[in-house]
Amino acid sequence: MSIAENIVRLKDEIAVACRRAGRNENEVALMAVSKVHPAEAILEAYEAGQRLFGENRVQEYEQKSTVLAGLKDASFHLIGPLQSNKTNKAAELFDAIDAVDSLRIAQRLDAAAEARSKQLPILIEVKLSHEESKHGIAPEELPLLLDAARDLRSVEVVGLMTVPPWSEDAETARPYFRELRRLRDEAVKTHSKLTQLSMGMSNDFPVAIEEGSTCVRVGTAIFGKRVYPAVP
Ligand SMILES: *Cc1c(COP(=O)(O)O)cnc(C)c1O
Secondary structure, eight states: OOHHHHHHHHHHHHHHHHHHTTOOGGGOEEEEEOTTSOHHHHHHHHHTTOOEEEESOHHHHHHHHHHHTTOTTOEEEEOSOOOGGGHHHHHHHOSEEEEEOOHHHHHHHHHHHHHTTOOEEEEEEBOOSOOTTOOSBOGGGHHHHHHHHTTOSSEEEEEEEOOOOOOSSGGGGHHHHHHHHHHHHHHTTTOTTOOEEEOOOTTTHHHHHHTTOSEEEESHHHHOOOOOOOOO
16 A cells, blocks of 8 residues: 555545544544654655654654655654753754653753744653653653743743554553543643643554544554664
8 A cells, every 4th residue: 555545545544533523523533643654655745735743853754854854835844752952953853852851851842942943842742651761751740840841932842742652552551541631631720721642552542542532653554564674
């Protein structure tokens, strides 16, 4: 199946999941996760009408972005972990940073965005699983971080994001999605802009939609399997 066909199919599947959950399909954005795939794949998705993209690494996207400069109405979000020495570049290149996991990174992004007179929406990544490999802040730290982030002027926290442990069975992810939603519902009482829930990937997005996702991040089901370059 082509990238264009995959996008059409996914939109259908998102609509079906929304109907099942009694939600309006306009409430759920489809983000095409293009990490590892070449800029040509992004262009192909763009031709098919896709406008929202997720990239994992600042450097990788910087290389691709030279080819993508013409896509004025597309938006690119950073969804991978961000090191503090890359915050300037990230604030320059991306339209939003969806995996902020410390106040320090949020502050650095704020300074970088302010220097560019840019408003930068961010999501806070919450670590709900106990896997070593996962990033994000502990849920207990969220209220303090959100209160401190109120002082930032060029960065605004607009939602939460999480990556549950990988599993063949999408149902395994449900409790993680439900917990992120609970945290969002709690936080939005005092932070009215904090409405977004970035959760759900190729294998579990229908479950994430049932649990309130507002953005599903889909890579494999659009672009095919990622073939990582062999490490020498
Ligand atoms: C790679 C990645 C995705 C997409 O995963 P697929 O299983 O290929 O859909 C989504 N979110 C994050 C944070 C990722 O790193």
